[in-house]
Amino acid sequence: MRIDILTLFPDMFDGPLKTSILGRAQESGLLDIHVHDIRGWTTDKHNKVDDRPFGGGPGMVLMCQPLHDAVLAVEASDTRRAHRMLLSPQGRRLSQDIVESLAQQERLLLIAGHYEGIDERVIDALEPDEVSIGDYVLSGGELPALVLVDAIARLLPGALGHEGSAAEDSFSIKDDDGTPLLDTPHYTRPRNWEDRQVPDVLLSGDHGAIAKWRLEQQRQRTQDRRPDLLDDPTND
Secondary structure, eight states, rough: OOEEEEEEEEGGGGHHHSSSHHHHHHHHHHOEEEEEEGGGGHHHHHHOOEEEETOSSSSSOOOOOHHHHHHHHTTTTTTOOEEEEEEEEEEEEHHHHHHHTTTOOOOOEEEEOOOTEHHHHHHHHOOEEEEEEEOOOOBBBBBHHHHHHHHHHHHHHSSSSTTTGGSSTTTOOOOOOTBOOOOOOOSSSSSEEEEEEOOGGSSSSHHHHHHHHHHHHHHHHHHHOOOHHHGGGGGO
């Protein structure tokens, strides 16, 4: 998979993209990530990319021309069709189902906006898929872009050390009726830590009993911590 990221702050991606799963996925050829500075497509001698909003108000607005030209130029650098995405608090809220769908794409183009917002006309022209990582506002789309890339990378075959790891994560686990569940509690050595014991069933060697216990824990933990998942009509 190829992922292009358009941003005004490319330095923010240097460290995260080189470490852990993202770094290994690129080294093994599973991911091909390119970060592009939108300022490279300005026509102003001062590399100006933003201006004051019409109608007044605080902040600055990202201008149409640099972003539009950047998107078209980057898309032309590869023959694969890019699925355009804009990281925005106004987008649909990211979910595991959306991540799983995006992981099937051959190429993604992520736009990390900044400042007060992006000129609505270029959004209308580019028609990106707008996605939000939550109901809160950050300084820009760089961190959400990293979140999305990381979530996608772990679903690519071969990215994780164990092929079944991603399928056993929270939200990927499904109950019999398809409802997403939270993960089960996990334990490791020592068996006794500060008078806190590992549940006996995990030491029994009875795989059927262990599977039953884990499912019960997943259901109870989801009920206690995320009852909204159980009530969500989109899970039907």
